Amino acid sequence: MTLAGALRAYTYGSAYAAGAEDRKGCLVPGLLADLAVLEGPLDAREPAALRELQVALTVLDGEIVFQR
Helix, strand or coil: CCHHHHHHHHHHHHHHHCCCCCCCCCCCCCCCCCEEEECCCCCCCCHHHHHHCCEEEEEECCEEEEEC
16 A cells, blocks of 8 residues: 555545544545644655654644644
């Protein structure tokens, strides 16, 4: 699976499976903003090293709930 495919499955795919694709699953105006910002690029690492990335910021329902 490609990185893009994995990200889509984890984001939009999860929202679709929960019947919530009209409320979340992608970053577009009008949908809930649930996201995590990582301290580094995803595509510059080996898959096994992704767990080493630290979370810099987490947003839930458009509100910052964690910030490093």
